[in-house]
Amino acid sequence: MEELDFEPGPAFARQLDAEDELASSREAFVIADPDLIYVDGNSLGRLPRRTVERMRTAVEVEWGRDLIRGWNAGWYQAPARVGEKIAQLVGAGPGQVVVSDSTSVNLFKLTMTALAKRPGRARIVSDVLNFPSDLYILQGCTRLLGDRYHLHLVPSGDGITVDQQTLFDAIDEQTALVTLSHVTFKSGFLYDAAAVTEQAHEVGALVLWDLSHSVGAVPVELDRWGVDLAVGCTYKYLNGGPGAPAFLYVRRDLQEEALSPIWGWFGQRSPFDFDLEYEPTEGVGRFLVGTPPILSLLAMESALDLLLEAGLERIRRKSVRLTSYLVYLVDTVLAPLGFALGSPRDPARRGSHVSIQHPEGYRINRALIEEMGVLPDFREPDNIRLGLVPLYTSFAEVWEAVDRIRRVVEEERYLRYPTERLLVT
Numbered sequence: 431m432e433e434l435d436f437e438p439g440p441a442f443a444r445q446l447d448a449e450d451e452l453a454s455s456r457e458a459f460v461i462a463d464p465d466l467i468y469v470d471g472n473s474l475g476r477l478p479r480r481t482v483e484r485m486r487t488a489v490e491v492e493w494g495r496d497l498i499r500g501w502n503a504g505w506y507q508a509p510a511r512v513g514e515k516i517a518q519l520v521g522a523g524p525g526q527v528v529v530s531d532s533t534s535v536n537l538f539k540l541t542m543t544a545l546a547k548r549p550g551r552a553r554i555v556s557d558v559l560n561f562p563s564d565l566y567i568l569q570g571c572t573r574l575l576g577d578r579y580h581l582h583l584v585p586s587g588d589g590i591t592v593d594q595q596t597l598f599d600a601i602d603e604q605t606a607l608v609t610l611s612h613v614t615f616k617s618g619f620l621y622d623a624a625a626v627t628e629q630a631h632e633v634g635a636l637v638l639w640d641l642s643h644s645v646g647a648v649p650v651e652l653d654r655w656g657v658d659l660a661v662g663c664t665y666k667y668l669n670g671g672p673g674a675p676a677f678l679y680v681r682r683d684l685q686e687e688a689l690s691p692i693w694g695w696f697g698q699r700s701p702f703d704f705d706l707e708y709e710p711t712e713g714v715g716r717f718l719v720g721t722p723p724i725l726s727l728l729a730m731e732s733a734l735d736l737l738l739e740a741g742l743e744r745i746r747r748k749s750v751r752l753t754s755y756l757v758y759l760v761d762t763v764l765a766p767l768g769f770a771l772g773s774p775r776d777p778a779r780r781g782s783h784v785s786i787q788h789p790e791g792y793r794i795n796r797a798l799i800e801e802m803g804v805l806p807d808f809r810e811p812d813n814i815r816l817g818l819v820p821l822y823t824s825f826a827e828v829w830e831a832v833d834r835i836r837r838v839v840e841e842e843r844y845l846r847y848p849t850e851r852l853l854v855t
């Protein structure tokens with residue numbers, strides 16, 4: 431549906447819900463407060479009902495009764511087993527994805543690996559829209575390697591997108607690694623990952639994608655696109671829960687000679703031999719480090735089935751419709767109140783969250799949380815980020831969220847809040 435066909439108002443939103451092929455999947459999630467509009471964008475996915483049951487069994491039976499025997503009853507294989515499920519969401523054949531550590535740590539491991547595979551090249555290319563932790567990791571890697579590398583950050587003309595040709599011009603014969611967020615965290619800009627990967631390969635550079643804001647929301651085809659390396663978190667669209675471990679992907683033909691910079695016993699060929707010398711295990715498992723967080727892994731495992739059952743094609747279809755509807759409402763309801771769109775207009779270049787900008791964005795966001803029953807998140811300097819999750823966000827919620835934002839501004843409710851930032855926004 432084109433933006434032109436939308437209409438404002440709750441009745442039209444209900445009509446969109448009635449046509450929604452994924453409407454019933456909302457019932458698979460815990461909705462503790464039906465009046466709370468959860469549009470956090472998207473730093474923590476909702477809790478699936480089946481995870482509650484799975485956690486009860488994991489805690490009471492597997493930990494409580496089975497105790498240490500759990501390791502031989504499926505815990506040990508969990509990082510690889512759950513990795514294979516995620517592989518299905520990112521277009522990866524078997525044996526290329528494991529769950530381990532945080533996104534930042536995985537980015538460190540794979541960046542160091544990539545740089546070791548391209549000796550003699552001294553350039554790393556990323557962009558100014560990348561998640562700061564990713565850039566910190568890259569800065570730390572270059573420092574660790576004696577400041578031999580130059581980290582080039584491709585600029586953004588509008589703060590929302592990166593011009594593809596400007597990026598291509600930055601990728602040269604000196605480039606060892608191109609590493610970007612597939613969907614950028616603030617504006618939701620979606621890269622053409624296939625085209626960027628191809629361009630990098632043309633000059634012999636490796637590519638490492640951060641899929642944190644795309645996995646589970648946008649179709650990803652790592653094998654088909656020829657991607658070398660990827661990382662991503664699981665607490666957003668994968669509903670893995672707070673602090674759930676991240677995943678990493680290493681293309682099969684790169685694995686044999688790729689060494690992790692962190693040699694831990696879970697990446698060792700036979701950890702329970704307790705050999706004094708490290709020998710990496712076969713395949714992507716060598717990128718594991720220490721004891722994995724089993725409870726989080728088991729929570730995530732049960733949640734992933736929801737996405738696999740819904741299918742990414744349907745998920746993406748609804749995501750585009752949700753974000754297009756929101757963009758329409760921003761234009762018609764919020765723009766007259768001083769809001770600007772902080773995300774791409776073209777749905778083909780947009781992930782599943784939409785940022786709206788307002789000079790009073792921080793205080794408006796506070797008012798929404800404190801008194802309006804809307805939970806977005808705020809990203810400096812003036813972005814209210816609204817995450818729309820196809821499995822549980824309804825069109826009626828999108829309408830209602832916009833209407834409550836309108837009220838906060840029209841009734842000047844935000845004036846009651848200080849401009850000083852809370853610790854976590």
Ligand SMILES: Cc1ncc(COP(=O)(O)O)c(C=O)c1O
Binds near residue numbers: 533563611642676
């Ligand atoms: C795009 C992106 N990359 C990396 C991270 C950091 O992830 P972690 O805290 O798992 O290291 C985040 C966190 O939100 C993110 O959005």
